[in-house]
Amino acid sequence: MNWTAIAAIYRFEMARFFRTLAQSFLSPVLSTSLYFVVFGTAIGSRIQEVEGVSYGAFIVPGLIMLSVVMLSISNASFGIYFPKFLGTIYELLSAPVTFIEIVIGYVGAAATKALFVGVVILFTASFFVEIRVEHPLAMAAFLILTCLSFSLLGFIVGIWASNFEQISLIPQLVVTPLIFLGGTFYSITMLPPLWQTITLFNPVVYLISGFRWSFYGLADVPIVFSLLAILAFTGLCLAVIWWIFKTGWRIRS
Amino acid sequence: MTTILSIKDLYKTYAGGFEALKGVSLDIKEGEILALLGPNGAGKTTLISTICGITTPSSGTVTVGGHDIVGDFRAARRMIGLVPQEIALEPFEKVWNTVRFSRGLFGHGPDNARIEEILRKLSLFEKRKSSIKELSGGMKRRVLIAKALAHEPRILFLDEPTAGVDVELRKDMWEIVAELKQAGVTIILTTHYIEEAEAIADRVGVIDKGKLLLVQEKKTMMAQMGKKQIEVMLTEPVAAIPASLAAHNLTLNGTGDTLIYTYDIHAERTGITTLLNDVAQAGLVLRDVQTRQSSLEEIFVNLVSGEPA
Incomplete structure (x- = not known):
């Protein structure tokens, strides 16, 4: 394994993040604050508690997931699409690195950035509501696994995309609706029975449920299912990436 | 002189069916400057891209310093530096950082003294803290060369190094190439500026429609065919x-x-x-x-x- 090359890619990608550190920091703080003002205050005044947890505190795990998932995808997709767009990918392809090393470098950096923002949101949220974390290890594991798996998805999107519009296509058309309908702002037990069943086909439900369980011990679906879902999603993304690199799809002619 | 790069019966057919290389065979000796001449679409860039690993060959073999470019790609690629035809650089990155990145990518640890030496040689040291977007076109080309040299390659590919550059910069490039040759680097350049090949190459290869028509010592070619x-x-x-x-x-x-x-x-x-x-x-x-x-x-x-x- 060429760890020096992995470190070089990782450092190069992180430098992009640090160049706009204030932006990287302020943007999630502002958007989280807005969510609390709009959802926490406006809707929260009508929904006092969900299963014994104040509404403001209840939406924190969902809010973190929302940002972390979107950022993981955009970080990783831009990370690999940019070299394609600028033509600098020639250097990656002609370097003595395997595709696994390229993935570790790019996905690792994208996941780190998303993780940083996730922590910032958690910290910001603690100023608005009282947060308790019942299962800190599970919380960390879910957060890290989410960052990694959606960064893998973002990497696939970046390889697939042939223009900037396509990069935002998957996050906007697929991922955002799944997250909003996945129980970010509500418990699926609040839905009519038919919709509860339909919602179970949304993979994000398992993610948010598991993450929320790590905070408050509340889960819409059994925790094991949540863990299996995130592992299965990670496995699927890895399999697609393995196929991309084996065939050189959209990278190597 | 020993052979440092050996190409045997190399074919490349793209997915659309276009045959870019049709059985190219060529041995390149250590320390020489070989100019590959050919019109647009002749296969020059495909040949370089295939040797460097950007394009996969359809058949044939290439060895670099005895290392197969597929089976032993790490060792083979470590010996190669590539300066691409297009100026492909991250615009917001600093000169120093982008050269350090290239060095790391090829498995070399950070060596500030070595990076400084390369930047000084290419008159880039004063610009080391500048963003790429602040540089002139000529300076950007120098950055591409610095990146290619960052891991101390023994073979340097220059794909149309002076395409679209002014006369003064072209002469500078030729001087850089001459200095690299002095340092023992083998140089393969593609060009369609004949005067470039005439001025700096030891041997000239003429490629057209994916076939190598001729490879000869420049002087011999001119004497025999002129x-x-x-x-x-x-x-x-x-x-x-x-x-x-x-x-x-x-x-x-x-x-x-x-x-x-x-x-x-x-x-x-x-x-x-x-x-x-x-x-x-x-x-x-x-x-x-x-x-x-x-x-x-x-x-x-x-x-x-x-x-x-």
Whole structure:
């Protein structure tokens, strides 16, 4: 394994993040604050508690997931699409690195950035509501696994995309609706029975449920299912990436 | 000199069915400068891309320093530096950081002294803290070379290094190439500037339609394939070539004051003495005589068009 090359890619990608550190920091703080003002205050005044947890505190795990998932995808997709767009990918392809090393470098950096923002949101949220974390290890594991798996998805999107519009296509058309309908702002037990069943086909439900369980011990679906879902999603993304690199799809002619 | 790069029967057919390389075989010796000449679409960039790992070969083998580019790609690629045709750089990155990135990517740890040496050699050290977007086109090309040299390669590929650059920068590039050769780096450059190959290459390869038509020492190629001409300049212009000189197959220039005689330098008799005698016999008075050898460009055009030089 060429760890020096992995470190070089990782450092190069992180430098992009640090160049706009204030932006990287302020943007999630502002958007989280807005969510609390709009959802926490406006809707929260009508929904006092969900299963014994104040509404403001209840939406924190969902809010973190929302940002972390979107950022993981955009970080990783831009990370690999940019070299394609600028033509600098020639250097990656002609370097003595395997595709696994390229993935570790790019996905690792994208996941780190998303993780940083996730922590910032958690910290910001603690100023608005009282947060308790019942299962800190599970919380960390879910957060890290989410960052990694959606960064893998973002990497696939970046390889697939042939223009900037396509990069935002998957996050906007697929991922955002799944997250909003996945129980970010509500418990699926609040839905009519038919919709509860339909919602179970949304993979994000398992993610948010598991993450929320790590905070408050509340889960819409059994925790094991949540863990299996995130592992299965990670496995699927890895399999697609393995196929991309084996065939050189959209990278190597 | 030992062979550092060996290409055997290399074929590349793209997914659409286009055959970019049709059985290219070539050995390149350590420390030489080889210029690959060819028109647009001849296969020059595909050949380089295949050797460097950007494009996968359809069949054939390439070894770099004895390492197969597929089976032992890490060792092979560590020996190669590539300067691409297009200026492909991250615009917001600093010069120093982008060169350090390239070094790391090829598995070398950070070595500030080495990076400084490279940047100084390429007159980039003063710009080390500048963003790429602040640099001129010429400076960006130098950054590409610095990146390619960051991991101390033994072979450097320069794909159209002076395409679209001004004369001064082109001369600078040639000096850089000469210095690298002095340092023992093997250089393979593609160009369609014939004067570039003529000025700096040791050997010249002509590639067209995916086939290597010829690879020869530059001097040998010019000597073997070049025609020589004598231009006989007259004190007074003539309306037509005198009939007594018809046997020499002369041509007359536009102003009628120069007779042009083409001959083969390897022929047993060049016919120059007879020509000059006949010119004097015809009553023409010479103002000057000069000889001219076919340029590489003429040789190249003739090779590609299939006509003798």
